[in-house]
Amino acid sequence: MNVKTLCLGILSFGDATGYEIKKMSQDDRFSHFVDASFSAIYPALVRLTKEGLVSCRREKQSNRPDRKVYSITDAGRAAFAEALDAEPAPDKFKSEFLFLMMCGQMLSRERIARALDERILHFDGKITHLNDAKTQCDHPGGQFVIGYALAMYEAVRAYLMEHRAAALHLAAGDDLPDAAE
Amino acid sequence: MNVKTLCLGILSFGDATGYEIKKMSQDDRFSHFVDASFSAIYPALVRLTKEGLVSCRREKQSNRPDRKVYSITDAGRAAFAEALDAEPAPDKFKSEFLFLMMCGQMLSRERIARALDERILHFDGKITHLNDAKTQCDHPGGQFVIGYALAMYEAVRAYLMEHRAAALHLAAGDDLPDAAE
């Protein structure tokens, strides 16, 4: 999926500026689709406008660039519906942490422990945050998405807790995964 | 993470040709790091050779291009160790399927059902496959990685099964998520 489709999707929930689209794309509800920087979003909105899929009205502000508020058009809705009708691409999951674990043989026990603990802490934060977000979210689609992410994070956190000891034995020079700890 | 580091990582497990690296990068043990096509791998190996991080020996073959077998050098191992020492970037999870669910309001119940069922089937296949791979894998790092992926897939599959009914109520025109089904 690309930034244009993301913009269309976000605008299908209501009007927004490029700045607001960027913020929403980082929101728990929308952060699982594509990463998008300002430099990707602004030109995307220009192109969408040229294609007639969104319209734009300027709102003047003092001391700031004009707000350019975008709305999805009927043509935009149609194009978006068509995009949704296509088979969704398979989920993509990429993890440098797993790469690290895969190469555990060439790491020290301490390095593995640090990576493991940081990751667990990271998931703790994520899970707490998502629980908050879920109670605050009143949109059913959003709740489904947040719940999905939550299920995933809780499962991997549990996996890390359960396999912490085994992971430490991946370390260089540790040839007896059954002994010690 | 980039293709160069992936190549270095794979070569740290043993010599390989570009062709073999590509195959390994799709293996259950290495598929969670970066996607890499031939057109990314071959030039990456050339650059790594120029930088002295890998070396290359040609093996002549009849009727086929020479096999170019790459080995990681000491400098390559050092560079790789350094790369592993850096903080791993946060995991990246991107899902067009979740985007679809997020936009459930503008889909038909049938469209949602189809997406849901396909996804569950997809996970079934993935889980079966990973279970096989895990029993066949004798490398502890690989087992950890496969186990992690397995935990994740099983959790999201279970989530989809549990929330199937709720997801169907995301559909356009379905305003009573508590009634029916």
Next chain:
DNA sequence: GTTCACATGTAACAGGTTACATGATTGG
């Protein structure tokens, strides 16, 4: 007889990123 596995590579292109440019207001 067609598809898959083997084996390498280039060229054109797409789709993003980072750094740069500009600048007021608010909160800690």
Next chain:
DNA sequence: CCAATCATGTAACCTGTTACATGTGAAC
């Protein structure tokens, strides 16, 4: 006083993809 938030945008760059180019041998 410094950082963050608001607000838009361009230019140079990086990193990867798709399509192209070439060809054999084995399996189904």
